[in-house]
Amino acid sequence: DAKTTQPNSMESNEEEPVHLPCNHSTISGTDYIHWYRQLPSQGPEYVIHGLTSNVNNRMASLAIAEDRKSSTLILHRATLRDAAVYYCILETRTGANSKLTFGKGITLSVRP
């Protein structure tokens, strides 16, 4: 399975933008890039996904490098509620089946 590499942790200030990096140098041409986050005492929550082009939704933006070997999740204005573990994941499809393999993620702390 193609793997992702993320820093262990990052700190940010409230109301400032946050850029969470992810390396996935062994990504294949058909792998989608997903981001999930997990708040304390909850299951993971979908944030965003993309294939080649940059993506925006109400939660975040996803910037994908031209060679697709890295990506960055952008939170435009961090809030205290954004403190969580953020997972960068590759979705590998084999026929009709797909697999999402989680790594350790990056722990984001937000300072008031």
Added chain:
Amino acid sequence: ETGVTQTPRHLVMGMTNKKSLKCEQHLGHNAMYWYKQSAKKPLELMFVYNFKEQTENNSVPSRFSPECPNSSHLFLHLHTLQPEDSALYLCASRPANAIVGALHFGNGTRLTVT
């Protein structure tokens, strides 16, 4: 509210007990997943069901036995567990055969084996 409900939220069981974890979704999804999350470790995929058929068993010990009676319900039957099986067990669902679709997770069952 994620649309995926897991019960019970907490479970304490002895090594000789038999118990079951339940997962229910009414999102119309046809793919359901069991993940295990141990302390300080990444989520581990355990089982995948597509249209009630098991399509993935990630080398899970036989003391864990999944059951998917219909597309809305998923069970994980537990027997003769070990203390190292203590973890958060997460259920997830998504549309099967979608080009790509978000996984919807429940909030998990916190299992403690004594």
